[in-house]
Amino acid sequence: MQKEQQQLAELVKGKKVAFIGAGVSHKTLIEEFVGLGAHVTLCDKKNSVDDFGSYAETIRRLGIDLSLGEHYMDGFRGQDIILRTPGFEYYQKPLQDAIAAGTLVTSEVELFFDYCPCEIVGVTGSDGKTTTTTLISKFYEAAGRKVHLGGNIGAALLPMLPDVAPEDVAVVELSSFQLISMRKSPKIAVVTNVTPNHLDHHKDMQEYIDAKRNILLHQVPPCREVLGYENDITRSMVPDCKGKQVWFTRLHDTDNGAFLRGDGMLCMAEDGVVTPFLAQKDIKLRGLHNIENLLAAAAAVWGEVPVEAIQKVGSTFTGVEHRIEPVRVLDGVTYYNDSIGTSPTRTIAGLRSFDQKVILIAGGYDKHIPYEPLAPEVIAHVKDLVLMGATGPRIEKAVCEHPDFAASGLTIQHADTMQHAVELARAAAQPGDIIILSPASASFDLYPNFEVRGREFKKIVNELK
Incomplete structure (x- = not known):
């Protein structure tokens, strides 16, 4: 032992x-x-x-x-x-x-942090944390390091303890529910963004924010913090940082972190040196939000792995299941599974990934988060909206009350089940259309988790004649 x-x-x-x-x-x-x-x-x-x-x-x-x-x-x-x-x-x-x-x-995660003998990289945020965590793990693997991947991403970490060596690295996705009671922080901490989420479980938004801050509060120098520059809340966390804090941003140049340059190059600026490391055109991941995830992951491992490892993964990685995942092309219609869209911000990111209006299946369990920010994005990016679940009426109300709805031509239908929703979406589709499941809601009204929801959607789509 x-x-x-x-x-x-x-x-x-x-x-x-x-x-x-x-x-x-x-x-x-x-x-x-x-x-x-x-x-x-x-x-x-x-x-x-x-x-x-x-x-x-x-x-x-x-x-x-x-x-x-x-x-x-x-x-x-x-x-x-x-x-x-x-x-x-x-x-x-x-x-x-x-x-x-x-x-x-x-908790299981807290005990792992207490006894883990190797370096820990932790990722949290309202959106993007699973893709960012997965990218970081693949960067280390490409550099030849043994990686222990787990936490909120699905695998329990503490049972891995007997197999963890000091020279390994643990890459851990952390939810607000895990972080709320933690009294240790990872050596490298990433906060992608913080937007309203899980307000059915947290007392208020401040409790949710404070839980996320725990990823930073207990760090011991030397350490590293990667924060999303475009999010007001993550930007406000700078005073909590105790080590080398860097940004990631898709919309601005920075002299301290990873950014997307105007010429389409992903760059890292650190210690007065700007290093272009990947061309946007070579990235296989769909969606501008995934550019941000790549920037966050690169900023986390910069100096820890060779640039060649980042380039190799960045130009070959195609994504994680349930995240704008191509399912099937049938009768000229392409189906995508974005069941990870458990909040409006995630669904908005998914909708912005396409350069045409889509048919959207949305709705699910009510986490008591506002849907007004989703309304203009639906009007701008959706031609047919199929709603289901407890939040269906709330999404419809937000969309219909938006001043641009009347002139949008958007049609709204309601479904009782996922099977019904797919049938309605298929009936509305023409060759060349895109149908995407991105619910902007949790799954707990009908499913134990978003993975089960996504797999049922894929099963139904793949069984269509």
């Missing part, structure tokens, strides 16, 4: 440890913690052990205590350690009461 794994074992051995929920990462960790000698309690809204399906057998085999049902948070009392899941709101009273009573409240 390596040193870091031994330290984790010393933390949990003989301790009473509560896990909130049995998601994928917690299932792995529960077994590991029991093996390390912890006395585990699983706290979950489910009403009985049988509600866990096939995992019920594991619960019984491991002898885990259960605190279930309406009062599942009663299980927090008397615990030495509580591992929360990102979806569990940090400021709920039972959790804060446990902290006040001396319980260590932490």
